[in-house]
Amino acid sequence: MKQLIVMGHGGYAQGIKANLGMLIGEPENMHFLDLGIGDDFSTFQNRFDELVLRFEEEEFFFACDLPGASPFRVAAMHCAMHPTRCVVVAGLNAMAFIELGMNSEGPLYDLARKAVDTTKDSVVLLDVAALTSESDRTST
Known part of the structure; x- marks a missing residue:
């Protein structure tokens, strides 16, 4: 089973967890890891290491809040050591x-590509x- 790990700053991961809990329930293969205000990089790295060790031989989908930031870098370093078993998106x-919570089947890269496409396609202005203006024209 793929493990989906949501990582971010402040309460980002816990916010995603609450959002999913309200909308679809919390998926059993999804985990949430925040870099808190008082945390340093090594504290976050240790919590990350403890989490991934629990699922040592499985595939990982890391979803981070910001590209290049500390959570992203931690995930990227892990993926550099295990390139066939993980993917990182931000x-x-x-x-x-x-x-992702409803269906995490298929190749990792395909899931990542679909998640990025879904994000792009679902942004609305x-x-x-x-x-x-349209309603003014049709009401006269």
Whole structure:
């Protein structure tokens, strides 16, 4: 089974956990690891190491809040040592996490590509001015 590890700053991972808990329930293969305000890099690294050791021979999908930041770097270092068993992405949104929580089957890279595509496709800008203008034209 693939292990999905959500990592980020402050309460990012716990926020994703709460969001998923409300919408689809917490997937059993999804884990949440935050770098807290008082944490240093080595403390976070140790918590990360403890988590991945529990699933030593499994595949890992690391979803981080920001590219290049500490959680991302920790995941990237792990993936450099295990390139065939893990993938790292950053910046996913709730729609991507919902999809991952409901279905994490298939090759890791395909899951990562789909999660990135879902994030891109689900971002919406509501143009209220255009909607208002359209309704003004149709109501006259």
